[in-house]
Amino acid sequence: MQLLGAPSVWATTLLGLAITVLALVAVWVKNRRGANYPPGPFPLPLIGNILHLDFNNFPDSLSKLRTKYGDIFSIDIFFEKTIVLNGYDAIKEALVTKSEDTSDRPSIPMFEHVGFHNGIAFNRYGHQWKEQRRFALYTLRNFGMGKKSIEDRVREEASYLCSAFQDEEGQPFDPYILLNNAVSNVICSIIFGDRFDYTDASFQRMIHLLRESFELASKPITQFYKLFPWLMNVPGPHQKHFQVIRTYLGFLEGIIQKHKDTWDPSIRRDFIDAFFEEMEKNKDNPNSTFSEKTLLYITADLFVAGTDTTSNTLRWSLLMMLHNPHIQEKVHKEIDRVIGRDRLPTIEDRSNMPYTNAVIHEVQRYGNILPMALLHMTYRDTNIQGFEIPKGATIIPNLTSVLKDGTIWKKPHQFYPEHFLDSDGKFVKQEAFIPFSAGRRICVGEQLARMDLFIFFTALLQRFEFYVPDKQPLPRHDPLFMFNFSPHPFQICLQVR
Template identity: 45%
Template sequence: MFTPMPEKPASVSWLWTQVLTCWKNLTAMSICLIIFALALLLDYMKRRKKCDRCPPGPAPLPFIGNILWFNRKNPSESFRQVSSGSISSEINTLFTFSYILQVEKIFGPIFLVQAGWQNFVIINGFKLTKEALGSKAEDFIERPALPLIFLLGRTKKYEVFLYYLGIILATSHNGWREQKRFCVSTLKTFGMGKKTLEKKVCEEAWYLCSELKSKEGSPFDPKISIFNATGNIISTLAFGDRFEYHDETFLKLIHSTEEILKDLTRMVPEIVFARSWFSYLPGPHQKIKKHYDNFTAVLKIMVDEHKKTRDPTFPRDLIDAFLEEIEKAKGNPETSFGEENLIHLMIDLFAAGTDTTSVTLLWGLLKMILYPEVQKRVQEEIDMVIGRIKSPTMEDQSKLPYTNAVIHEIQRYADIAPTTIPYMTYRDTEVANFVIPKATVVICHLSSVLKDETMWEKPHDFYPEHFLDANGKFIKREAFLPFSAGRRACTGEQLAKTELFIFFTTLLQHFTFCIPENCPKPTEERIYAVTVTPAPFQLCAIPR
């Protein structure tokens, strides 16, 4: 039997009628305003400060946070301005448009900025950096997840992009500890910190000197020669032998490394703001994959050759040692030893080991032609202690206090890595009585350490006496942290120190460097890339 539907109460019918009437009267603009208001509400809920004791910082804009404030040409300057409360009206160039963010108060040495909905804590100055990376180093061992890694092919699916990240970007959950132990032990096995590797660096220094002698005193840009020399040290460790400077394979590796670093420069914001939605925007990061694939193709050929010729009982280099670890780890699904990760580890070592040392040496040569009195004093000390025939060794370092001081001052003043690679807090922690919640991205501003006015007599001048006492003896300085600090400090620090001392001392032992005649004096302009390089310059290498 059919039962009629009960009639709606008059009040409900009236309300429904009013709703329909309002909906019909809404314009497209009104709907957009409502959606925008809801989006702003969502933005506010996502952006709310997580605790009352979090570090202060500039007020973020809806949806984009402080992204417009970030200066891509000079990220270090951005951090310095906020920490001092002196953000000026300079034009920022993050996404090809300008934005001026006025800051009315001083935020101090630790502050918080936002990109999208991701929080970033910036730590400035030696005192706080020492606290974070010293006594609380274990709290800062993580790396943030980088969606851009998927673009480079370091994983097949985004859901598992945490795997196969080499060593620099690896997290503590995907093999960083395992890979760091392998790198440290293997580098020591193949001579890091020992006479065997030191001898190879000395031999490469002689090849570099021969290359410079071939210029016959004519003006030239030293960049390529320096990069080739330092690249060969990494090649010796990774591939078991050096290359001739004009070898086609070697030139491909050097060129691909340079192009990758150039492309990375153009995507600094995407790297720094790694976990925000900005990582997915179209841009120069799409171009990097081409050079990355070229680099990978060369390395895969070398790995295949090693697989055919290696002797398990006698590893020749890092590739042989890694392939042996792969064999040992077969059947272990949680291991980080795999052929894909071998490629990425080689890229990390080759790129990081070549670029940083080369750029520091370039700054050193630039300083020598700009400060000829310093160059002359270094040469006099070398002549008196070593002479012009014997090759410098690390045993000579303690006998050459002024030369050692000059090398350290070059590193401090050049300041080639203004910030650390982003960390991510492993757990809730405190710095300077501010709370930094777990999974917060943290960047330490190393420039503020190397030029901390409370730690250095003349922080903004090139002053080798920073590392000499009243008697002219070399002294270590607590705020000298060019290799960073903590658990994530540079794995190849000892190798870099060996290269810097032997290359620099050998070059000044055999050449006097000067500005070419009728050429303008080179500038000390700083070009901000993955590392801070000097503007291109030419010099003359006059044999002594």
């Protein structure tokens, strides 16, 4: 009997010894970071701190850990050393004051698998990123970003959008597709030199693909790609995400090919033509970063950046008008007093419309579209608020900790436009208002987004009164986490004013 039991005893002893060794190794790894490494929960071997994280609501997990470990803390996501920054001071120091130190991007196998590391958003910090971001900013400005020429396009598109809303004839409808189509058309006019009709089936298909891509990107399986990259080559239902992205890229490749077939070097129609010019200028430069592959992924980045966040914010704005009819009424009154109902709003009207401007800013603060911005990575060793952060550490700027900070905002978890108004009703800029992130990686299209939001929102509220369909409860106003924060699907009714 003793001999029969011996293997079991030995197996138990060996298992206990193995666990002890792994625990000691984990402690050693953690301690070797240095005494000034940010605190955080103890990481388990192999999986790190993933048991502390809810991948269905990742931002909420970070907020809970902050209450225990402070404004700067560390977590391990599998083998990845990650630093979470909370509060305006910590985020400003990291992304603005020490932007050179924190402007790199971590490896994201899911995006690298389909080539997005060749664009701007997910490219590593270096020569290619600097050259392409500089070119993108310069070219977007040349095509009117922040200028009167693009404002005219936005106003024209706002007119199309209002007509499409009115065609719903007061029946309940989901505004998602129409808002996406309208906002997309503004960036399309710059990149592609044209807009798409709201009935264009192929374009609507692409908008659906983008939405599906965000949904699939938030699935738990994506968190395992970094630990098990071979999963991306294994057949299975998870391959649907890559199929969706490739279909989206195929749509863009078709547009780029049409431009290539009709390109005339003497005529610059749009961003794609400008990129072809740079390719031609640099064709003999072996170090040039201008190629058709780069063009494809930069186009993909700009299209997503110029569509999703702005259209999402507009959805939040309509949702907030449903929940706050008294605020909608105040916006109506200001529009009638400043603009009237006979002309479309212009960006110049904004300075005379403090309440409407405050409402739009509060929508961005409350909606908190990108609660964690995009991940950063330290380009070199740095020190943030006394903590030593090594080169190669992933940085999560927790924008929620700023946009919902109770020490900054009077009612952080309520929709309260007065956050941006003084006692005289004048608009007040808030330094902690950072929905576009900050520093060198700040959103390329911030100026365009601000213009889109003001003109589209004001044009819609100028023309319509929005209300909840009969016999339906108020739609949910808690966020849906799909790589970003978006409203749950909802329907609206409208009445022409």
